Amino acid sequence: xxxxxxxxxxxxxxxxxxxxxxxxxxxxxxxxxxxxxxxxxxxxxxxxxxxxxxxxxxxxxxxxxxxxxxxxxxxxxxxxxxxxxxxxxxxxxxxxxxxxxxxxxxxxxxxxxxxxxxxxxxxxxxxxxxxxxxxxxxxxxxxxxxxxxxxxxxxxxxxxxxxxxxxxxxxxxxxxxxxxxxxxxxxxxxxxxxxxxxxxxxxxxxxxxxxxxxxxxxxxxx
Amino acid sequence: xxxxxxxxxxxxxxxxxxxxxxxxxxxxxxxxxxxxxxxxxxxxxxxxxxxxxxxxxxxxxxxxxxxxxxxxxxxxxxxxxxxxxxxxxxxxxxxxxxxxxxxxxxxxxxxxxxxxx
Amino acid sequence: xxxxxxxxxxxxxxxxxxxxxxxxxxxxxxxxxxxxxxxxxxxxxxxxxxxxxxxxxxxxxxxxxxxxxxxxxxxxxxxxxxxxxxxxxxxxxxxxxxxxxxxxxxxxxxxxxxxxxxxxxxxxxxxxxxxxxxxxxxxxxxxxxxxxxxxxxxxxxxxxxxxxxxxxxxxxxxxxxxxxxxxxxxxxxxxxxxxxxxxxxxxxxxxxxxxxxxxxxxxxxxxxxxxxxxxxxxxxxxxxxxxxxxxxxxxxxxxxxxxxxxxxxxxxxxxxxxxxxxxxxxxxxxxxxxxxxxxxxxxxxxxxxxxxxx
Numbered sequence: 001x002x003x004x005x006x007x008x009x010x011x012x013x014x015x016x017x018x019x020x021x022x023x024x025x026x027x028x029x030x031x032x033x034x035x036x037x038x039x040x041x042x043x044x045x046x047x048x049x050x051x052x053x054x055x056x057x058x059x060x061x062x063x064x065x066x067x068x069x070x071x072x073x074x075x076x077x078x079x080x081x082x083x084x085x086x087x088x089x090x091x092x093x094x095x096x097x098x099x100x101x102x103x104x105x106x107x108x109x110x111x112x113x114x115x116x117x118x119x120x121x122x123x124x125x126x127x128x129x130x131x132x133x134x135x136x137x138x139x140x141x142x143x144x145x146x147x148x149x150x151x152x153x154x155x156x157x158x159x160x161x162x163x164x165x166x167x168x169x170x171x172x173x174x175x176x177x178x179x180x181x182x183x184x185x186x187x188x189x190x191x192x193x194x195x196x197x198x199x200x201x202x203x204x205x206x207x208x209x210x211x212x213x214x215x216x217x218x219x220x221x222x
Numbered sequence: 223x224x225x226x227x228x229x230x231x232x233x234x235x236x237x238x239x240x241x242x243x244x245x246x247x248x249x250x251x252x253x254x255x256x257x258x259x260x261x262x263x264x265x266x267x268x269x270x271x272x273x274x275x276x277x278x279x280x281x282x283x284x285x286x287x288x289x290x291x292x293x294x295x296x297x298x299x300x301x302x303x304x305x306x307x308x309x310x311x312x313x314x315x316x317x318x319x320x321x322x323x324x325x326x327x328x329x330x331x332x333x334x335x336x337x338x339x
Numbered sequence: 340x341x342x343x344x345x346x347x348x349x350x351x352x353x354x355x356x357x358x359x360x361x362x363x364x365x366x367x368x369x370x371x372x373x374x375x376x377x378x379x380x381x382x383x384x385x386x387x388x389x390x391x392x393x394x395x396x397x398x399x400x401x402x403x404x405x406x407x408x409x410x411x412x413x414x415x416x417x418x419x420x421x422x423x424x425x426x427x428x429x430x431x432x433x434x435x436x437x438x439x440x441x442x443x444x445x446x447x448x449x450x451x452x453x454x455x456x457x458x459x460x461x462x463x464x465x466x467x468x469x470x471x472x473x474x475x476x477x478x479x480x481x482x483x484x485x486x487x488x489x490x491x492x493x494x495x496x497x498x499x500x501x502x503x504x505x506x507x508x509x510x511x512x513x514x515x516x517x518x519x520x521x522x523x524x525x526x527x528x529x530x531x532x533x534x535x536x537x538x539x540x541x542x543x544x545x546x547x548x549x550x551x552x553x554x555x556x557x558x559x560x561x562x563x564x565x566x567x568x569x570x571x572x573x574x575x576x577x578x579x580x581x582x583x584x585x586x587x588x589x590x591x592x593x594x595x596x597x598x599x600x601x602x603x604x605x606x607x608x609x610x611x612x613x614x615x616x617x618x619x620x621x622x623x624x625x626x627x628x629x630x631x632x633x634x635x636x637x638x639x640x641x642x643x644x645x646x647x648x649x
Contacts, residue, residue: 199470
């Protein structure tokens with residue numbers, strides 16, 4: 001899923017201080033799971049902001065809506081009739097949702113309420129870690145199911161580097177060395193011979209390097 | 223035991239402090255409470271294993287938010303006791319009452335009153 | 340092994356001599372006389388001089404410019420190049436730039452992570468890794484072509500090297516990884532600083548068991564310790580460095596004013612021992628900000644005078 005983290009409330013206040021009618025828009029998908037932008041977080045933020053502005057002597061109307069998704073037209077349409085009532089939208093969706101709101105409702109300013117971080121997993125409650133950088137050309141079959149692009153600090157396709165120490169990365173003792181994980185798993189799978197296959201220069205044109213990307217599937221388009 | 227404790231404290235009963243969410247605490251302040259404290263079982267003795275530990279985390283979160291918005295995080299507290307400790311319950315109530323009196327009224331309530339006036 | 344490039348380093352190794360290399364870090368400024376000064380201290384005692392490339396991710400005068408300076412002094416530079424700071428476009432371009440000044444040695448590295456240095460908030464590139472940089476340099480030289488397929492007019496003639504760290508983890512892939520670099524086309528290896536000689540000898544044995552010592556020139560890396568504090572720092576703080584307790588103890592047991600002499604002594608003893616290890620073809624003496632000690636080490640280790648190659 002897309003993992004996001006809460007923005008400091010001070011930053012949100014700074015963004016919103018000049019509005020008097022605000023819609024806080026949550027999203028029921030990824031940001032709900034990572035406890036950054038679901039219905040619950042919308043409620044907490046709305047309450048906190050109401051109190052902040054009231055305390056500053058400012059009457060401000062803050063409404064709360066949480067959509068099933070902000071990255072799909074059909075769900076985002078649900079606010080079409082009501083969105084004009086507001087001077088601004090604070091979207092607690094990932095950067096995708098924030099932008100889709102902006103695209104769809106062009107006359108209303110949209111502000112992000114979370115920092116979108118990465119594609120990752122819930123290791124345990126309160127701990128999310130990165131697994132994928134969406135490079136557009138998956139090579140996990142060559143690396144024992146562990147991604148060196150997202151999990152090696154230097155994205156080495158032929159690691160580990162000389163900084164790997166006791167299974168940890170040179171940049172942090174908290175961080176597993178991706179190539180140690182790859183080697184361990186290759187061993188477990190009895191595929192250590194694969195380690196010596198040189199992974200050739202990667203075609204990064206499907207990564208961010210190739211410019212904004214799209215997936216167009218005629219087979220499913222109407 | 224017929225212990226006395228300050229009458230201005232309104233008790234809201236929950237099955238476990240783990241049921242208390244940040245939003246409940248914030249709403250209490252929005253509605254004019256001057257302070258909120260959660261009284262849970264002793265740590266390590268939760269019937270649901272970790273309800274009171276979750277409550278403590280949420281209280282800490284609420285404190286941070288209240289600090290950030292100018293209400294003051296000190297107004298929210300977490301306390302623990304066992305069900306047999308009536309005197310301690312009363313003692314916590316007295317302490318909380320003293321703390322809140324020292325801090326004065328909830329500024330949100332004051333601001334709302336000023337607005338209405 | 341026949342020589343494939345005009346590199347003096349390659350010629351010395353091919354002739355069967357122990358090669359001696361050293362390295363200089365460029366200055367944190369634009370005064371190139373620093374490099375000139377350091378090079379003059381060591382030029383009669385080494386065959387080639389590595390110029391580091393923004394080592395530990397701290398911004399310095401660029402490796403290529405410093406290599407050109409050495410070349411203009413009539414010396415033999417080894418251009419260190421990290422993949423951290425350049426994409427394949429810049430890499431090929433810099434290789435051509437070096438080749439235009441007849442710089443004949445290239446050391447292919449991935450580079451320390453930028454978080455160690457003075458640009459911790461910057462992006463890293465890592466379009467290629469060190470393995471692929473080796474492939475790229477060999478491709479440009481041997482095929483005379485760019486990665487894009489076009490012909491290179493006057494292809495670079497680089498003797499292609501890389502680093503190997505016998506002490507990093509996991510140990511069991513350290514020799515396979517060397518084999519991988521050889522398969523990628525590497526011709527010489529400069530190793531991480533060796534303090535744990537037993538472990539290094541084990542690594543060399545494992546390399547010999549696969550015949551790798553006959554496919555690549557292995558140059559043993561050494562850094563003389565200046566003090567017990569440095570020994571401890573290297574042991575505890577530098578990733579992938581293996582300083583055994585007895586080395587730390589030997590330095591600590593030495594009175595402070597004699598510690599630097601002891602460090603030099605350890606370095607010389609290590610070279611003496613490593614000379615006997617089959618497959619070790621030379622020594623890379625990295626005297627960090629201590630270049631003036633290189634002549635003494637080289638002479639005491641019996642590596643002086645240096646062979647003359649035409």
